[in-house]
Structure formats: C-alpha cells, structure tokens
Amino acid sequence: MLCRTAAALSTGCAGLALLTWILVASDFSHPATGALLYLIVIVLLSITGNIAAGLGLAIIATFCLDYFFTEPRFSFQINATEDVIAVAAFALTAVAIAVLAGRARRSGETRALKDRLQLIIDTIPAMVWSISPNGSSDFLNKRFRDYTGLSLDDIRDWARADALHRPWMNALHPDDRSMDDWSAALAPGEPFEKEARLRQFDGEYRRFLLRFVPLRDEWGRIVEWYAKSTDIEDLRRAEEELRRRDARLRDAQMALAHANRVTTTGQLAASIAHEVSQPIAAALTNANAARRWLGAAPPDLEEVGQALDRIIRDGIRASDVIGRIRALVRKVPPRHDQLDINEVTREVIALTRGELRSSGASLQTKLADGLPLIPGDRIQLQQVMLNLILNALEAMNGSSQTARELLIGTEQDGSGSVLVAVKDSGPGLKPESRDRLFEAFYTTKPNGMGMGLSICRSIIEAHGGRVWVTADQPHGATFRFTLPQQQEAAC
Amino acid sequence: MATAKPLISVVDDDESMREAVRGLMKSLGYTAEAFASAEEFLSSRQVPRTSCLIADVQMPGMTGLELHRHLVASGKTIPTILITAYPDDSMRARALEDGVVGYLSKPFDESDLLACINSSLPADAP
Ligand SMILES: Nc1ncnc2c1ncn2[C@@H]1O[C@H](COP(=O)(O)OP(=O)(O)OP(=O)(O)O)[C@@H](O)[C@H]1O
Ligand SMILES: [Mg+2]
Numbered sequence: 225m226l227c228r229t230a231a232a233l234s235t236g237c238a239g240l241a242l243l244t245w246i247l248v249a250s251d252f253s254h255p256a257t258g259a260l261l262y263l264i265v266i267v268l269l270s271i272t273g274n275i276a277a278g279l280g281l282a283i284i285a286t287f288c289l290d291y292f293f294t295e296p297r298f299s300f301q302i303n304a305t306e307d308v309i310a311v312a313a314f315a316l317t318a319v320a321i322a323v324l325a326g327r328a329r330r331s332g333e334t335r336a337l338k339d340r341l342q343l344i345i346d347t348i349p350a351m352v353w354s355i356s357p358n359g360s361s362d363f364l365n366k367r368f369r370d371y372t373g374l375s376l377d378d379i380r381d382w383a384r385a386d387a388l389h390r391p392w393m394n395a396l397h398p399d400d401r402s403m404d405d406w407s408a409a410l411a412p413g414e415p416f417e418k419e420a421r422l423r424q425f426d427g428e429y430r431r432f433l434l435r436f437v438p439l440r441d442e443w444g445r446i447v448e449w450y451a452k453s454t455d456i457e458d459l460r461r462a463e464e465e466l467r468r469r470d471a472r473l474r475d476a477q478m479a480l481a482h483a484n485r486v487t488t489t490g491q492l493a494a495s496i497a498h499e500v501s502q503p504i505a506a507a508l509t510n511a512n513a514a515r516r517w518l519g520a521a522p523p524d525l526e527e528v529g530q531a532l533d534r535i536i537r538d539g540i541r542a543s544d545v546i547g548r549i550r551a552l553v554r555k556v557p558p559r560h561d562q563l564d565i566n567e568v569t570r571e572v573i574a575l576t577r578g579e580l581r582s583s584g585a586s587l588q589t590k591l592a593d594g595l596p597l598i599p600g601d602r603i604q605l606q607q608v609m610l611n612l613i614l615n616a617l618e619a620m621n622g623s624s625q626t627a628r629e630l631l632i633g634t635e636q637d638g639s640g641s642v643l644v645a646v647k648d649s650g651p652g653l654k655p656e657s658r659d660r661l662f663e664a665f666y667t668t669k670p671n672g673m674g675m676g677l678s679i680c681r682s683i684i685e686a687h688g689g690r691v692w693v694t695a696d697q698p699h700g701a702t703f704r705f706t707l708p709q710q711q712e713a714a715c
Numbered sequence: 716m717a718t719a720k721p722l723i724s725v726v727d728d729d730e731s732m733r734e735a736v737r738g739l740m741k742s743l744g745y746t747a748e749a750f751a752s753a754e755e756f757l758s759s760r761q762v763p764r765t766s767c768l769i770a771d772v773q774m775p776g777m778t779g780l781e782l783h784r785h786l787v788a789s790g791k792t793i794p795t796i797l798i799t800a801y802p803d804d805s806m807r808a809r810a811l812e813d814g815v816v817g818y819l820s821k822p823f824d825e826s827d828l829l830a831c832i833n834s835s836l837p838a839d840a841p
Contacts, residue, residue, distance in 0.1 A: 505822035
C-alpha cells in the first residue's frame with residue numbers, strides 16, 4: 225500500500241515537474257494556467273492511483289504554484305493578499321478534487337466487484353438463495369429463477385403478499401412443504417440438509433439436496449439463512465435403477481435356485497418314491513398284523529396296540545418325507561432362522577438314502593456335537609448339501625473305483641463358523657476343471673446343466689460363508705463350506 | 716424240531732419294514748427274528764434254526780439275492796422269499812432261477828406272502 229502510494233506520488237511529481245519546466249521554460253507565467261494544469265494532473269493521479277497519493281500531490285502542487293507562479297516568483301514569499309487567497313483556494317480545490325476523484329474510483333471498483341460476484345453467484349452450478357428469519361427470500365440467483373421460471377418481481381410480490389409463508393417454498397413440491405418439518409429443521413439454528421422436490425418452469429419436479437447455513441450477527445442472532453441446492457435427480461434415478469436391477473437379479477437368482485431345486489428333486493424322484501413307499505408298505509403290513517391279532521380268540525389287544533403304534537410311526541415318517549419334498553419345491557422367499565446344521569444335514573441324508581442305496585455307496589457321517597446355531601435358510605442350505613451329495617454320487621457312479629464311500633462331516637472352525645464337508649471317493653478333479661467347477665453352466669455331464677455348484681456358491685455367499693473344493697489323494701474330492709454365526713451381508 | 720414253532724428270519728435294512736414283517740409273522744403264529752443286514756444274520760446263531768428267510772433285495776453290503784446265493788453255496792439252503800421296493804422283471808427271473816421261493820414287491824399282499832411261506836414250510840406247520 226505504502227509502496228504503491230509512493231510510486232504513484234513519484235509519477236505525479238514527475239508529471240508536475242515536467243509541466244512546470246515546460247511552463248517556466250516557455251515563459252508562461254500566468255498563475256491561473258499553472259493552477260488549472262496542476263489540477264488536471266491531480267485528477268488524473270487520483271483516478272488512477274489512490275487518495276493518499278492525490279492528497280500528497282495536491283500539497284506539493286500548492287507549493288509549486290506559490291514558488292513558480294505567484295509574485296514574487298521563485299520564492300515562497302507571497303506579497304499580495306489576493307494571492308494568498310488564490311493559493312489557499314487552489315490548495316482547497318486540489319484537496320477536494322483528490323478526495324472526490326478517489327471516491328469516484330472506489331465506487332467504480334465496488335460496482336465492478338459487485339457485478340463480478342453477481343456473475344459468479346449466477347453462474348455457479350447450483351441454485352442459491354437467502355432467506356430472512358421471517359422466511360421471506362430477498363435473494364435468489366439466476367439459476368434458481370431460470371429453473372423455476374420465476375422473475376424477481378414474482379418473488380418480491382410473493383414476499384409482500386405472503387411474508388409469513390416463506391414464498392420460496394412455493395417452488396417446493398406440495399408434499400415437501402410441511403411447515404412443521406421446516407420449522408423443526410430451522411429451529412436449532414444450525415446448518416442442515418434436506419431433500420426436496422423443486423418445480424421446474426415447465427411443471428416437472430426434480431429432486432434436490434438443499435443445504436442451509438445461518439449467518440449470525442455479532443450478538444449471535446440469525447440475520448439470514450443461505451440456501452444452496454444441488455440437483456440429485458439423476459443420481460437418485462440411477463440409484464433406483466440400480467436397486468431395480470438388483471431386485472431383478474435377485475429374483476432371477478431365486479428363480480434359478482428354485483428351478484435347480486425342482487430339477488434336483490426330480491432327480492431324486494425314484495429315491496423319494498422309495499422313501500415314501502417304504503413306510504406305507506410297513507404300515508400296510510402292520511395293519512394286516514393288527515387285524516390278525518384282533519381276529520384271534522381271544523383278541524390280543526396288547527399286540528394290536530403295538531401294531532397301531534408302528535402304523536402311526538410309519539405314517540409320520542411318510543408324511544415327513546412328503547413335507548420335506550414340498551418344502552424343497554415350494555417357491556418361498558428366503559427365511560432367516562437359527563439352524564442346527566446337523567439337523568439340516570440329517571434331513572438331507574434322509575432324502576438321499578434311496579439314492580445312496582441304489583448307487584451302492586456307503587455313507588459315513590461325522591457330525592460334531594455342540595455346534596452353534598447359525599442363521600440361515602433351511603431350504604437353501606439343504607439345496608446346497610443335496611447338490612454336493614448328488615455330485616459326489618454322480619462322480620462315484622461314473623468312476624471305476626470299486627469302493628464308493630461318501631463322508632459327510634460337520635465341525636466348528638477356528639473362527640467359530642460352522643464347517644460342512646462332503647467327501648467322496650470318486651475320480652477327483654482335473655486341475656484344469658478345478659477353477660471352473662463353480663462357474664454357471666460348466667458341466668462335464670451329458671445331462672448336466674452345470675448350475676448345481678454355481679447355485680451352491682451364491683447361496684453360501686449370501687449366508688456370508690465360503691465354499692471351496694480340494695482334491696484328495698489318491699482320488700476323490702472334498703467340497704467344504706463355512707457358515708458364520710454372524711452375518712455381515714444380508715442374504 | 717417238529718414241536719417248536721418254525722422260526723422265520725427277516726432281513727431288511729429299513730427298520731420300520733423289518734419290524735412290520737416281524738410283527739406280521741408273530742400274528743400269524745410264527746416265531747420271528749429281525750436282522751438289519753445280511754452280515755448280521757449270517758453271524759447270528761439263528762441261521763441253522765431258520766425255517767424261512769424273508770430278505771429285502773436292496774441293502775447296503777450284501778443284497779438279499781447275494782445272501783441267498785451265499786447260503787446255497789455254503790450248503791445251508793434256507794427257503795428264501797425276497798421282497799423289493801424296486802420291482803424288476805429280469806431280477807425276478809434270475810432270482811426264481813436261483814431257487815428263490817417267492818419274489819414280492821412292496822407293498823405286498825398278505826395272502827401272497829402267506830402262500831409263499833406255506834409253500835416253503837413242511838406241511839405240519841401252523
Ligand atoms: N464330487 C465331484 N467330483 C468330481 N467332479 C465334480 C464333483 N462335483 C462336481 N464336479 C464337476 O463339476 C461340474 C459342475 O458341477 P455342477 O453341480 O455345477 O453341475 P452338474 O452337476 O454338471 O449339473 P447340474 O448340477 O446342474 O445337474 C460337474 O459337471 C463335474 O465335472
Ligand atoms: Mg450337480
């Protein structure tokens with residue numbers, strides 16, 4: 225600042241000196257001419273430089289006028305009274321001009337700054353407005369006006385007619401206008417955010433994120449609120465689309481899983497028929513026995529009772545099998561139950577007993593005691609085990625290995641998760657296929673769909689677990705999966 | 716042996732089925748014993764005492780037909796009735812060829828079973 229003043233002042237002095245030299249050299253001795261020309265230099269300096277430089281130059285010019293142009297010339301002495309008055313008048317005029325010119329320049333600068341700020345605020349990619357504490361809005365930027373199609377006059381008229389009803393709110397969707405909500409948001413006097421729909425000039429509504437910040441005076445009272453809005457319509461639409469796609473994907477996955485369950489269950493048809501016909505045959509046999517005991521003389525009611533007990537057991541067993549099949553093929557949304565994995569395993573084994581028998585495989589189970597319950601969907605987990613067991617049996621059926629052994633085990637792993645293993649004595653895995661087993665549609669079977677393992681994986685992962693396979697020596701494969709006690713991911 | 720009731724042995728891996736058949740035999744006045752597998756039967760002391768054997772065809776380990784053949788081969792032929800949940804004509808033909816008394820599919824008719832038993836027991840049986 226001081227530097228700039230000094231620079232301006234020296235420029236002014238140089239101008240003054242040049243002028244004086246020209247005048248003195250060319251013998252112009254009329255004081256009025258000198259005074260006028262001096263004033264011009266002062267005006268120029270005040271407009272381009274600053275007030276301090278202007279004032280400084282005014283004083284120097286006064287001395288110059290006295291020295292060079294007032295009789296006696298080339299001395300600071302003044303003899304005539306009117307000359308004293310003239311010099312004093314010049315000094316006053318020069319000072320006044322310096323001040324006025326400086327002010328004029330300043331206000332020009334302020335206006336330029338204001339225009340620039342206005343331009344910035346009208347151009348930034350957001351709608352900005354201010355709200356006085358009584359709710360009326362005295363400023364709305366151009367974007368707001370362009371978007372809403374409202375003119376400044378409209379807004380002013382509203383404010384006048386409707387001061388208590390926060391006229392800017394007329395641009396909000398009627399459902400987002402609840403005074404209670406807005407009062408509650410404004411009441412704490414803290415910055416806040418709110419999502420709301422704003423009406424566009426053509427009547428269309430778009431969603432915006434509105435941010436409000438209060439401006440306080442030195443006593444902490446709120447002078448004004450500033451509001452800024454960001455258009456989030458496209459973002460929200462994209463999110464919704466993503467959610468819809470997600471839901472569609474989930475539906476498709478569920479449909480696929482269901483189809484796989486139906487097919488798998490269909491594959492079990494012969495075994496299931498056996499599983500049901502066995503207790504029915506037993507029940508009929510028991511009924512025959514009961515009739516014999518009744519027909520004996522005297523009837524042996526004790527034996528009749530025992531036969532009936534067996535019939536009831538058989539009936540329950542048959543209907544249990546049917547219930548389980550029904551559950552498998554029914555289309556139901558996934559459930560979240562606390563499951564005893566051993567119980568789930570036993571039920572699956574019961575369903576596959578016929579399959580095991582007809583493939584001549586022996587089954588060994590190693591179900592650990594005291595396993596924690598795990599959250600999950602019973603049917604989906606049964607489907608996983610069913611797929612793994614059927615794959616194991618199919619692998620063993622196709623292999624020349626004579627001993628067909630299936631081992632199903634459960635245990636708790638180091639992290640507290642429950643681990644289930646299905647181990648077979650089939651041909652095992654070729655390294656090149658090992659990485660692809662879990663891919664959808666990867667199959668080496670003439671009638672395979674290649675969906676079994678890919679569905680297993682999506683089910684296990686939806687339960688927050690992991691499924692993998694290892695090749696056993698000298699042959700065979702073990703599929704394992706884990707189920708955590710707590711689930712991070714929703715299933 | 717003529718004074719004792721004939722012993723009928725039932726071999727079936729399915730518990731409800733073997734209990735049911737044993738119960739029916741009892742109601743018909745026979746003594747009946749049940750075994751969960753061919754191996755269990757063979758290692759029991761009942762083999763020489765058994766007058767009639769009722770065995771399931773499909774069992775893990777030795778099947779009903781294999782059991783019959785094993786008994787024949789070891790010279791301890793017992794009249795055998797096979798029952799199966801998976802009726803199969805060629806299997807039936809082979810079984811009858813091997814001298815099986817009856818080949819019934821589950822669920823079987825009580826009278827069919829009785830007829831088979833009667834034909835396998837000496838005439839003085841109950
Ligand atoms: N226990 C196993 N031993 C050896 N190979 C296996 C075993 N389980 C699966 N595989 C291989 O993985 C492939 C994919 O299995 P997956 O269950 O996904 O489909 P699939 O059984 O072929 O058909 P789908 O289950 O749809 O009827 C199988 O075709 C087979 O080659
Ligand atoms: Mg499969």
